[in-house]
Amino acid sequence: MESTLLRKPINKTDKIIDPNKVLNVTSEIGRLKTVLLHRPGQEIENLTPDLLGRLLFDDIPYLKIAQEEHDCFADILRKNGVKVLYLEELAVETISDEEVKQKFIRQFIDEASVSGESLQKTLIEYFGSLPNKTLINKMMSGVRKEEIDKKHCKSLCGQIDDNYPFICDPMPNLYFTRDPFAVVGNGISLNHMRTQTRNRETIFAKYIFANHPYFKDAEIPFWFDRDEKTSIEGGDILVLNNTTLAIGISQRTDAASIDKICKRLFLNNTNFKTVLAFNIPVSRAFMHLDTVFTMVDRDKFTIHSGIEGPLTVYEITKQGDQNHLEINIEKQNAKLEDILQKHLGCEITLIRCGNGDKIAGAREQWNDGANTLAIAPREVVVYSRNYVTNKILSEKYGIKLHIIPSSELSRGRGGPRCMSMPLYREDL
Template structure:
């Protein structure tokens, strides 16, 4: 990487994808059990062996199309080569995991001492079973009260959805405060990567929203529609106040963005993020789940006359008209999940039929199981790359959810 190149650059959803961050599912999926799936935000338990094979197929589709694939777990391990940073991330991980017992903290640190950096990161992600550490004394009330819970630290099974803990917007990121404690720990890895990894640490990556905020913002709700327009979902996982904080920060930066479109979507599990119901696949084409069209409300946010003031307008127009207005295009085509059929759309939406990853304009990666929607995409001239998805889809996230673009080519080049 040329030292003069930007470490990050994303000014659209569809510019040719150059570099992407993934996380290959690991032992954290083996620590999912029925009694605690709801706590860990899962509806089912993927079979790890097949999930990893499917994920490799996804990565290979990207590589075969000229995309540099980086892995979260590898970058995180490379970010703590300095022993002081290694100790810092251990302390922060224990804090984020709610480990208050001094006995437990001491025993975990001793356990971590025998692990190299990659093993350490993998174990943090996988979670620690009580059976793995034998020398935690049960003389603490904290330890005794939680004695029946099988984990010392919870697994992080949602990590293969790398889209959410942070989001690349322009040449900076939002380092996100996640809605749930279960997922909020995931952003620790991104923090250490951007602060310490050789690829990023000297680039002074700007932060548009930081994880120490008290309101929540998640990457699945953040879409970069153009170098002028960012769309953010007001959703089950993202608060309106977070959108305002982000808008004020980015409008007072050197970035080219002029408008934030806030999409108020239904607050339900199937529509947890904006990108589960709406993605951009070409200059003028978008996937959409038909159920959001009726209740969808869009607010436009622009920089006000005074510093840190925002001009917020409730748009009194259809979604097509709003997109045409702000993207400055003559026509908008909304490609409805499963063609809008009630039964097919509900089924394919549950398996992320509207969640596509564009690798260039008009070219996307999709789950092969959503065959009705995929046929319709092809009928609209979209080139699709179908990936296997029997196990990965059990986590309720699609190809966009599983990828965090770091660099895309500018559409204006």
Template sequence: MSGDRRLLNVRSEIGKLKKVLLHRPGKEIENLTPSLMDRLLFDDIPYLEVAREEHDAFADIFRKNGTEVVYLEDLAAEALIDDEIRNKFIDEFIEETKVMSDKKKELIKEYLLSFSSKKEMIEKMMAGIRKEEVGSNIKSSLTDIVESNYPFITDPMPNLYFTRDPFATIGSGVSLNHMKTVTRNRETLFSKYIFKYHKDFKDAIIPFWYDRKENASIEGGDQLILSNKVIAIGISERTESAAIEKIARRILGSDEGFEVILAFDIPKKRAFMHLDTVFTMVDYDKFTIHPEIEEPLTVYSLRKGEKPEELIIEKETMALREVLMKYLELDDVRLIRCGNGNSIDAAREQWNDGSNTLAIAPGEVIVYSRNYVTNRLLEEHGIKLNIMPSSEVSRGRGGPRCMSMPLYREDL
């Protein structure tokens, strides 16, 4: 498929899903402790065995519906095609762990090179390296002695099963995101090597709309492709306006066909972490929403100007329904409220990502079983549901859209 610009293709939120990237939860989940949860952006500790069963059921839904499933850990291992690239990857990984001691860096590299399987090495990088795994005698500097009670040499990456955020497929290109926190920005290193060295991608023509080394943060949960002309991006707790401006210039200045980027200024709080936690598209004219996003919103429309790099930016204050009708050129839209708008049901099911659905075809979605009030409402609106178990994976505060990165959707 060398040179195929359509190797990646996502021009909507609802086109039939043909290929998706997942990460099966690994030992990084078991390296969560109560004292680390805040630092690693978790509110609870999922039970790994059950979380894997639920995630496997999630993957099976895709396969039963004709979607090819590929795994982040497999592609990352396959991207390390020779010793030179593997060494380069390990060095970059160690650099981004912020380990200060040269002795520690040597021990980490020696330990990682001891794995005979590249996939096992990748999984260990994701899981985090406990001090006891490398050896007890690592106090070679003042920093090491001061940090002697901390159990890890490199931190676990428990958020990896939310593959939506590190990069986003937009059109035939990739936004390789700069994540808001150091904890999560390390996750994007795997994607970088996949697109640079994996046999399926390294010779393809793939435009990059953003780079992980840029200063302003942007995350995939804030990036929604509403149509082949319109992209919505949230200005949120995790995505900065400067990043949206940069990515808009590149996308709108390309030949991808997108005409406008809508920057939604949403509340900067945990419940509104990303745009897709309060708003997802389930059909041509139907959307799941958190009731609080219905109020008039500040929305900025960004269009290409006449001069190179010029953007025409307009500020509007409109209700979400009006925004969608205007920019998607619809006579009407249906907003399906999480928990049916009931203050108690909506709050509970929003906490469990009732608004974070994943469309696998127009009018067909994957949802969590536990959000039964919202699910019943979706069915009443004619939406076909694929229901997955969700007692443990939901503890990470992300839903089916958060746990998936579409690589290829059929055009509408």
């Protein structure tokens, strides 16, 4: 039998923090109390047209306005009682211990695919010379070749110039904090992301949960680990209620990863009894499940009309106990509302992005009109530019909206849910 996956072995003499007090997500709509964000930084300024494909962007946001929009997002959350934590600040606090800092630097350089022992050594010295806050910001923003003194680099690969401007690539996707990990119940899926470009983002979460004072003494189970060989990303994981998960089999998430999460959730005797694996189209428009499907109330969902169905959904359930665990998988072909009604036990309303209009729906879906962040039942954060969808949510369905400006943030192809990682929600 597989044992509980923990971030580290727990010594009996260690002070144990109840994970329920630091992590708790048993629904998509329970009142949000603590959230992790990343304020866009200089990594956005290091985007160029030639690098967009490599760095998984479609456009280049204007950083000044993107930061103003993101600050508005954070302020709305704070005004509604949400504690806002920033990834960059937690990372700085995590490396206050010199031994942790050195391990972190070496792993970061290794996963940035820096070639040549001499160049690696030069980069270690460069990073080690920086104050911690500057170090984290530089890792996130990327290291240009011109920033390193090549005369001290005794290797051919460090001396040769080519047209590529970076030694370490920038990480512009960091403001989408939803994807590198996901809180499920009081545990974590620390994800292995599809591309090397984004998988480096999970290094920060790895060190934060292992070493930050807020988390390091908590006995936090891991439902997935970044060292796995198959991929999964947080935008594909939705906690429908305290017994049911929805996970997308998508462009970014493998079916094998869902198998692993199910086994660990069921073996560890969590409250989760059912995982619904949605087989969604492999395309940019359907990149993650939450780009086409988010929950705004107990019985209401915003959707892209392309996901209505009939859909192929695999219902995965636990049979037996921890000593004789069996996992049952039942393939279903049904409409989305019928699947949700069966598992949530209520009549379901699907709210189409752009009111289902062929033009407005496609346009607002491109701008993440179906990607909302619930801060409580019937209360969500949305982008201002999706005015057709917003009007329907508010006027027809009585959903309270917190509207944020979005001209620049939306250029990264992610909405309010993508930009947030809830750490603690009140139970419904």
